[in-house]
Amino acid sequence: xVEPRMKVQGLKAWxxxxxxxxxxxxxxxxxxxxxxxxxxxxxxxxxxxxLNRMHEVTPNARAEGKVLLDGxxxxxxxxxxxxxxxxxxxxxxxPNPFPTMSIRENVxxxxxxxxxxxxxxxxxxxxSLRQAALWEEVRGGLDRPGVSLxxxxxxxxxxxxxxxxxxxxxxxxxxxxALDPIATAKVEELILELRRRxxxxxxxxxxxxxxxxxxxxxxxxxxxxxxxxxxxxIFGNPTERRTADxxxxxxx
Amino acid sequence: MSRLYTVDxxxxxxxxxxxAIAILAxxxxxxxxxxxxxxxxxxxxxxxxxxxxxxFPSRRPEEAGILPALAGTMALMLLTAAMAIPVGVGAAIxxxxxxxxxxxxxxxxxxIRNLAGVPSIIYxxxxxxxxxxxxxxxxxxxxxACTLALLLLPMVVMASREALRTVPRMYREAAxxxxxxxxxxxxxxxxxxxxxxxxxxxxxSLARAIxxxxxxxxxxxxxxxxxxxxxxxxxxxxxxxxxxxxxxRPQAGFHVAAAAGIVVLLTMMLLLNATAIVLRMRLQKKxxx
Ligand SMILES: Nc1ncnc2c1ncn2[C@@H]1O[C@H](COP(=O)(O)OP(=O)(O)OP(=O)(O)O)[C@@H](O)[C@H]1O
Ligand SMILES: [Mg+2]
Numbered sequence: 123x124v125e126p127r128m129k130v131q132g133l134k135a136w137x138x139x140x141x142x143x144x145x146x147x148x149x150x151x152x153x154x155x156x157x158x159x160x161x162x163x164x165x166x167x168x169x170x171x172x173l174n175r176m177h178e179v180t181p182n183a184r185a186e187g188k189v190l191l192d193g194x195x196x197x198x199x200x201x202x203x204x205x206x207x208x209x210x211x212x213x214x215x216x217p218n219p220f221p222t223m224s225i226r227e228n229v230x231x232x233x234x235x236x237x238x239x240x241x242x243x244x245x246x247x248x249x250s251l252r253q254a255a256l257w258e259e260v261r262g263g264l265d266r267p268g269v270s271l272x273x274x275x276x277x278x279x280x281x282x283x284x285x286x287x288x289x290x291x292x293x294x295x296x297x298x299x300a301l302d303p304i305a306t307a308k309v310e311e312l313i314l315e316l317r318r319r320x321x322x323x324x325x326x327x328x329x330x331x332x333x334x335x336x337x338x339x340x341x342x343x344x345x346x347x348x349x350x351x352x353x354x355x356i357f358g359n360p361t362e363r364r365t366a367d368x369x370x371x372x373x374x
Numbered sequence: 375m376s377r378l379y380t381v382d383x384x385x386x387x388x389x390x391x392x393x394a395i396a397i398l399a400x401x402x403x404x405x406x407x408x409x410x411x412x413x414x415x416x417x418x419x420x421x422x423x424x425x426x427x428x429x430f431p432s433r434r435p436e437e438a439g440i441l442p443a444l445a446g447t448m449a450l451m452l453l454t455a456a457m458a459i460p461v462g463v464g465a466a467i468x469x470x471x472x473x474x475x476x477x478x479x480x481x482x483x484x485x486i487r488n489l490a491g492v493p494s495i496i497y498x499x500x501x502x503x504x505x506x507x508x509x510x511x512x513x514x515x516x517x518x519a520c521t522l523a524l525l526l527l528p529m530v531v532m533a534s535r536e537a538l539r540t541v542p543r544m545y546r547e548a549a550x551x552x553x554x555x556x557x558x559x560x561x562x563x564x565x566x567x568x569x570x571x572x573x574x575x576x577x578x579s580l581a582r583a584i585x586x587x588x589x590x591x592x593x594x595x596x597x598x599x600x601x602x603x604x605x606x607x608x609x610x611x612x613x614x615x616x617x618x619x620x621x622x623r624p625q626a627g628f629h630v631a632a633a634a635g636i637v638v639l640l641t642m643m644l645l646l647n648a649t650a651i652v653l654r655m656r657l658q659k660k661x662x663x
Contacts, residue, residue, distance in 0.1 A: 176547065176550065178552055179550055180545065181474070181475055203555065204550075204553055204554070204555055206553075207550065207551055207553040208550065208552070208553035211551070212551040214544060214546060214547070214548065214551075216505065218545060218547075218548045220545060220548070220549075220563055220567075221545075221567060222563075222566040222567055231562075232552040232553060232554075233550055233551075234562060235479045235552055235553070235554035235558050235559065235562055235563075236553060236558075236639070237558065238556070256516075280548075284551075284552070287553065336490060367597060
């Protein structure tokens with residue numbers, strides 16, 4: 123077993139007074155892909171948003187418990203959530219490149235927002251776009267608006283934007299749900315490539331996708347973690363009855 | 375299948391009637407506006423000249439010019455904008471992005487909305503008491519600008535909030551998820567996205583404010599000024615005041631001058647509105663989402 127990069131211990135999360143996550147314990151292995159599956163509303167997005175402390179930016183939302191990143195609790199009061207988010211990058215469900223920025227500016231947006239500049243901007247732009255498998259398609263027009271790209275390209279641009287910050291962990295919340303099958307295949311290929319360098323957590327509704335990209339899969343149900351195991355086990359021979367029902371499509 | 379071919383005559387008639395009413399509602403005010411502008415233009419045409427724009431008021435109507443009023447209005451506009459825009463946009467950003475949702479915020483919101491509806495003469499009375507008397511600004515340019523800025527403020531706040539609200543939350547979250555401080559995200563991502571909206575709203579409110587007469591009269595802006603404002607403490611007049619003054623004179627020649635003044639004022643407002651439209655189109659060509 124690979125040493126976990128993140129350890130979630132007794133994580134609870136609320137929206138106002140309604141609880142969205144109950145006591146989650148989960149290890150996220152280094153340089154592997156962890157898939158989060160479960161029926162709509164079971165807390166998948168809430169869970170990944172707790173991993174970079176984005177949950178708490180929602181008004182009245184709060185979280186409790188421990189999330190260790192390399193052994194340090196990110197919920198420690200001394201931790202600055204803003205700084206943490208540079209180490210734990212995030213890709214959202216809907217592609218959201220900044221509309222006022224060009225492709226190049228979008229890739230560099232993280233640094234611009236920090237008020238710093240890279241030493242070698244063109245190099246960083248090219249490297250990030252290559253890692254996001256977008257370079258060949260956009261190299262001729264880096265000054266075009268980011269929103270002039272197709273949906274699938276926009277999503278890869280968002281991935282490049284996250285990668286340019288050189289995060290330790292990359293969170294992806296249904297990154298393919300707004301994409302067609304071809305764009306989806308591209309992003310999946312990309313995830314398998316990125317897995318060599320990054321620790322990835324991906325939320326998905328697509329069972330095939332989880333099986334194609336994930337090393338381990340966690341099944342959530344009504345705010346609780348039901349089962350977390352190797353993807354082959356979750357889909358082949360799960361321990362829990364509810365997991366078996368869900369992955370075979372009997373509910374959810 | 376025969377149902378496919380039946381025509382509900384009543385529905386068609388209702389549809390036509392509604393269209394007619396809608397078109398009428400659009401065309402009628404436009405016609406009235408054109409009529410008004412055209413009529414004024416004809417009345418004042420004989421006085422519209424460079425001399426009129428660059429002349430000082432006079433007891434002889436055919437020599438009376440509008441320069442001090444024009445300069446006063448321009449100065450008022452700049453000062454008012456310089457005061458109301460930073461404060462108004464700042465307040466909008468606070469209310470929209472920072473204020474915790476709750477009773478106090480709602481109370482503030484409701485009050486701003488109400489303030490935007492307060493008759494402008496009330497602002498004049500407030501300005502008279504606060505700026506002219508208590509703060510001893512006298513009947514000066516700065517007192518007028520402060521009063522107009524108060525009048526403008528609620529409109530700027532509302533227009534800016536409206537514009538901020540058009541930026542979907544996901545862009546703010548995208549910025550924060552990259553490790554941006556809240557303010558940096560707002561300044562670098564949200565504000566550039568809604569700048570066209572804010573500018574349009576602000577310019578349109580400004581165009582309304584410079585046409586205001588009542589608060590300036592209440593303040594006691596002079597109606598006969600034969601010099602240009604030289605400092606913030608200068609006495610001043612403004613276009614609407616000058617026009618009001620001329621229309622209340624018995625001589626017909628002053629009425630012609632008033633008509634010419636109205637044309638100047640309306641042209642200024644139309645120019646401002648056109649600027650707003652052009653700015654929005656230019657900025658939006660760069661910004662599409
Ligand atoms: N902004 C919010 N305010 C209040 N409740 C929320 C909010 N967002 C989510 N919830 C609630 O929290 C619970 C978990 O939501 P979450 O978005 O994490 O589900 P999910 O598993 O990601 O669902 P989906 O698959 O539909 O994306 C749900 O019951 C939902 O209604
Ligand atoms: Mg979700």
